[in-house]
Amino acid sequence: MPTTRRERMRDATLLEIKEVAREHLRVQGPSGISLRGIARDLGMTAPALYRYYASLDDLLAAMIETYTNEMCDAMEVARDALPADDLDGRLVAVTRAFRDWSLEHRPEFAMVFGAPVPGFTEPEEAGVQQAGGRLGAIFFALFIELWRRQPFPVPPDEEIPPALRRQLRLFATACCGEDDDAPLGVIRLFAGSWVRLYGLVAIEVFGHMDFMIDDMNPLFEAELNDLAKTIGLKKDLP
Amino acid sequence: MPTTRRERMRDATLLEIKEVAREHLRVQGPSGISLRGIARDLGMTAPALYRYYASLDDLLAAMIETYTNEMCDAMEVARDALPADDLDGRLVAVTRAFRDWSLEHRPEFAMVFGAPVPGFTEPEEAGVQQAGGRLGAIFFALFIELWRRQPFPVPPDEEIPPALRRQLRLFATACCGEDDDAPLGVIRLFAGSWVRLYGLVAIEVFGHMDFMIDDMNPLFEAELNDLAKTIGLKKDLP
DNA sequence: CGTTTACCGTTAACGGCGTTTACTCAAGCA
DNA sequence: TGCTTGAGTAAACGCCGTTAACGGTAAACG
Structure with a gap:
């Protein structure tokens, strides 16, 4: 040392x-x-x-990287609290951990997932991107492993437009490295799920529904249930 | 005068x-x-x-209100370019107009839909909230009218947890005023659709996928297609 | 060991910022 | 005409990021 x-x-x-x-x-x-x-x-x-x-921006970039990794840590802790073969439970736990961390760290979430300020906290830092990839990988690994063990219905390749196929491949390699041998349909479903989850949590953290709704919990749980259903999780979520 | x-x-x-x-x-x-x-x-x-x-904040709040209304205007123009009885087409047009405006006005979108800065541009201004309601109403009115004319399957009331029911009622009245006599299932589906759309556009505008994907168009169109399918739009989107 | 070097911290300064206060001056109105 | 109202000013306060020049001290080296 x-x-x-x-x-x-x-x-x-x-x-x-x-x-x-x-x-x-x-x-x-x-x-x-x-x-x-x-x-x-x-x-x-x-x-x-x-x-x-080197500058205030540099500090902010370091903070973003730290927070992203911290969020990943929290998600991994939640994941590892369940047995490795309980993929259903792990996926749900990680999703809830994502939301919980975000709600408990609203300002940090805003820095990580909010609008980047031009010339200011550009997310072009290698560390920031790497942390972003780590987060995606946590979800993706569980998602794909779940599909391998107990396949749920995914759209067939023919239904996916060629232009989208290429983007999905890029997405998968960025999330998971090189072993992206999963069918496009799985990746397609994963991308859709991620977008939904992000939208849900971002709206809640940013308070964009505060003047319409006073408790986002029921909606989150309902959406989580929907998501779970589309990937074949049968049992009611506790 | x-x-x-x-x-x-x-x-x-x-x-x-x-x-x-x-x-x-x-x-x-x-x-x-x-x-x-x-x-x-x-x-x-x-x-x-x-x-x-009165202050810089006041100016920023006025800007937010202006941009929200401008976005609504663009959506209404896109809507009114189609015949009033083509609800399918109008809903798709409004959705695309939402995305198009957002991509062409990224900084403005960030102010309206990004993270509010505490003590800075609080969205507690009456005008800002009203404009937010207007945006929701544009989508909601089309959504609900479409369901009335050609009902698509929605979750039955019994499947919606009681806690969520109350939130959905609040949501509907905020979006649409008082005539929220639509079944909860419709509102449930609407809320889910809005969250999905927001997530998709926010991710794209903020560039959170730029390091994974180089063209968001295919994913947007695919998600839009999915959304259209769940509300019964049969014909392929042009 | 003494000497050199690299690093940590300082002060002073530049230009920018939001905001307040006290003031001027012209347009509007009775 | 004279008074009131409101738009605009200059000066100042206390913030800010950043740079430059400079001191001291601890590590590294011969």
Whole structure:
């Protein structure tokens, strides 16, 4: 372990900056994250932070990456709490974990899944993309394994327009690496499910239905049930 | 028409401010909207703008309201381009218009449908909520009228959990005013469809799939086809 | 060991921001 | 005509990100 004392100190500061930034995010919102404010809380001056992050954008990008991975961790914990052969249960658990984490970390969710600000937090960072792929892979691996063990009906290849086929292949390789030997229909259904889940959670987290609905729980559970039904999960969700 | 000369001048300035703000939004992104910058472009000083908008937030809220209504206008134009009895066609046209407008107005879409910034552009403005209701109503009116004329299968009331029933009623009244005498199943299906559409367009506009997929058109059309099928539209979409 | 080097932090400064206050000045109205 | 109203100004306050020049200290090296 070649970590010198200096490196340990540096890593600690690197982390502490991110933690203070997160607190500011949660208390004052995304626009409340400022290098000067963070430096104040840390008993430093703002220019000192440039030793650790090249710019505010860089810090924000690091935060996005951290949050994405944290969300993935939470989903994996929920997944691994169930036996490996209970794919049904695992898929439902991961989906619920996705929503739960998002609701408990609304500002973080907004940074990860909200609108990217041009010239600001561009998601072109390698780390951010990699974390995004990890998230997709968690869902995808379960989804595809479930289909292999107990196949549910998927649209036949002929029903999928050629233009869509190519996109689905791209999607699968980005999610899962190279072993994308699953039929296109499975990927098609997966993409549709992901879009639905994202829409549901984003609407809830962003509060776009707050003035119409006062409790999103029933709708989420109903949609989850629908989703489960289309992939052959028979038993009622607990 | 009690518009004095002063009032006309005032309204013109009010509008001009919003227009310059929009240009800044499109060129430099949301964080590029600044009172000082707008004032510069207008040949004024920043404090003068406070005669027109109480704060930057107020201006942003006005922009959101404007964009929502503009999107609704575009949808209504697309709707009215088809004969009133072609409900199938109108629903598809409105849906495509929603997506098209969003893709052509990405920064505007982000302001309307992205994450609200706390203490900043809260969507608690009456005008913003009203515009949101208008958008929902456009979809809802077509959806429900279509079901009345050529009913498609919807989940029976007994299958809808009681907790969800109440939320769906709230949702319908917010979308459509008081004449929500449609069966819960129709509203249930409508809510699900809206969530799907939102997720699809938001993912595309925000570019959350850009690193996986290079053309969202096929997926959108496929999902639209699916949606159309569930509400009984038989003919292939042109 | 002493010396050099690399790194961490500072102060000072530039230009930008939202917002408030006190003020001027012209248009509108009685 | 004289008064009122409202649009616009300059100055100032306290934020912000970022850069440049500079000090000190701990690690690295001969």
